Amino acid sequence: MGIKIYNTLTKRVEAFEPLEPGHVKMYVCGPTVYDYFHIGNARPFIVFDVVRRWFEYRGYRVTFVQNITDVDDKIINRAAAEGVSPQAIAERYTQAYWEDLERLGVLPANYQPKATEWIPKMVEFVQKLIDKGYAYVLEGGDVYFRVRKFEGYGKLSGKSLEELEAGARVEVDERKEDPLDFALWKAAKPGEPKWPAPWGEGRPGWHLECSVMAMGLLGETLDIHGGGQDLIFPHHENEIAQSEAATGKPFVRYWMHNGLLKYQGEKMSKSLGNFEYARDVVERYGKEAVRYFYLSKHYRTPVNFTHEAMEDARRAVERVYHLLEELDQELDRRDGHTAELNVEKLTKRGRTYLAYLERAKREFEEHMDDDFNTAAALGVLFELVKEANVFRQDVAEEDLPLLKRTFELIRELGAPLGLFQESPWRQAHGEVQAQLVELLIEVRKELRRKREYELADRIRARLRELGIELKDKGEETVWSYASTGAGVEGG
Numbered sequence: 001m002g003i004k005i006y007n008t009l010t011k012r013v014e015a016f017e018p019l020e021p022g023h024v025k026m027y028v029c030g031p032t033v034y035d036y037f038h039i040g041n042a043r044p045f046i047v048f049d050v051v052r053r054w055f056e057y058r059g060y061r062v063t064f065v066q067n068i069t070d071v072d073d074k075i076i077n078r079a080a081a082e083g084v085s086p087q088a089i090a091e092r093y094t095q096a097y098w099e100d101l102e103r104l105g106v107l108p109a110n111y112q113p114k115a116t117e118w119i120p121k122m123v124e125f126v127q128k129l130i131d132k133g134y135a136y137v138l139e140g141g142d143v144y145f146r147v148r149k150f151e152g153y154g155k156l157s158g159k160s161l162e163e164l165e166a167g168a169r170v171e172v173d174e175r176k177e178d179p180l181d182f183a184l185w186k187a188a189k190p191g192e193p194k195w196p197a198p199w200g201e202g203r204p205g206w207h208l209e210c211s212v213m214a215m216g217l218l219g220e221t222l223d224i225h226g227g228g229q230d231l232i233f234p235h236h237e238n239e240i241a242q243s244e245a246a247t248g249k250p251f252v253r254y255w256m257h258n259g260l261l262k263y264q265g266e267k268m269s270k271s272l273g274n275f276e277y278a279r280d281v282v283e284r285y286g287k288e289a290v291r292y293f294y295l296s297k298h299y300r301t302p303v304n305f306t307h308e309a310m311e312d313a314r315r316a317v318e319r320v321y322h323l324l325e326e327l328d329q330e331l332d333r334r335d336g337h338t339a340e341l342n343v344e345k346l347t348k349r350g351r352t353y354l355a356y357l358e359r360a361k362r363e364f365e366e367h368m369d370d371d372f373n374t375a376a377a378l379g380v381l382f383e384l385v386k387e388a389n390v391f392r393q394d395v396a397e398e399d400l401p402l403l404k405r406t407f408e409l410i411r412e413l414g415a416p417l418g419l420f421q422e423s424p425w426r427q428a429h430g431e432v433q434a435q436l437v438e439l440l441i442e443v444r445k446e447l448r449r450k451r452e453y454e455l456a457d458r459i460r461a462r463l464r465e466l467g468i469e470l471k472d473k474g475e476e477t478v479w480s481y482a483s484t485g486a487g488v489e490g491g
């Protein structure tokens with residue numbers, strides 16, 4: 001038993017064992033902060049958020065590092081276009097990145113290092129590669145990595161040097177020793193951000209950043225390194241080459257890559273305007289719909305973004321919340337919230353159902369252990385929703401604790417997916433209805449201020465008939481769903 005992972009490096013599913021027992025050290029490539037991230041960028045954030053949560057569910061301690069690339073050509077270009085400093089662009093979109101992760105319900109990584117805060121370590125690292133003969137300085141101060149000197153180049157992507165050579169000829173820099181060599185350090189051009197180095201002022205290359213921050217925070221060998229499949233080559237291949245050349249040790253034990261997103265059947269492309277910002281999609285469908293959309297497919301398969309698929313995802317999430325709400329109401333009506341589960345007292349039907357719940361939980365966990373198969377795990381969960389909807393129709397008094405158990409189990413299994421933790425009422429009835437209630441509260445407050453108590457009381461009475469309780473606490477009015485007690489409190 002235990003968790004199994006498909007390792008891009010070996011192209012096999014392997015039993016996961018961390019280097020240090022009980023402790024997972026993982027690194028995932030973060031954003032280049034020059035714009036809001038689009039819905040395709042959201043996939044690795046969600047996928048590796050679930051990977052992290054699942055390890056924690058299984059009792060591991062996780063140290064999760066996700067970098068922020070805050071110096072890059074794209075940032076410099078955007079800054080020039082807007083007539084502001086690259087730092088201003090980087091700061092603006094770093095802030096937006098954090099906000100958007102929160103909108104998606106992604107837990108913050110334990111460390112979120114910024115490239116610009118690690119430059120001295122990067123300079124040290126490049127110097128080490130130069131000293132070992134793996135890197136060379138060109139006139140002008142660019143530093144390149146000698147790809148052919150590193151044995152095993154291509155082992156992640158499965159590309160041969162011949163193949164790569166054919167591809168590399170397209171953009172040959174005449175000054176390089178070999179077309180395959182990649183930049184570790186870029187000499188400063190006028191007006192660009194720059195830092196001092198023994199071989200001349202400049203800035204680090206993108207590949208270098210990840211290696212230095214990953215090893216700086218997690219040690220020379222990481223358990224897991226993740227990212228999108230588009231990063232396998234050249235980014236991750238280069239990370240391996242420079243890291244292993246520097247340390248002589250394996251850089252990463254398990255490489256994980258998520259599949260890519262197509263936008264309405266085509267490649268997502270900002271330059272073609274063929275994309276949507278993640279924040280806009282969340283705004284329209286809700287964060288759980290976005291998470292569900294991704295998690296209902298295996299993380300390694302490609303997915304196609306369409307509005308129909310998002311609408312389906314939204315409805316699927318709503319279905320679960322609807323059940324949660326029904327369970328909660330039934331428990332409320334029959335005073336079942338405090339009933340203890342006692343197998344001895346259950347009816348025959350109840351015992352069969354309990355056995356089913358236990359089996360469902362086990363199956364869910366097995367699927368998650370099997371290379372984080374969220375698609376199959378969600379399949380089990382939705383089967384459970386179906387069964388529960390049948391079971392709850394006609395529940396004997398003795399079996400009431402099973403409704404509570406069902407409610408808790410859905411929450412418990414939803415948690416590692418970042419799903420089904422919200423107020424059932426708000427989710428089942430939708431955000432718009434919640435906002436309508438809040439609007440009525442505002443109107444009522446205004447009426448009371450104008451001493452139009454009759455109308456104010458009528459609003460309160462009508463809402464009560466609809467099952468919504470208003471309570472005045474001083475200046476504030478809070479509301480809850482009257483018959484369940486599970487409603488959110490709003491001010």
Ligand SMILES: [Zn+2]
Nearest residue numbers: 029030210235
């Ligand atoms: Zn990276």
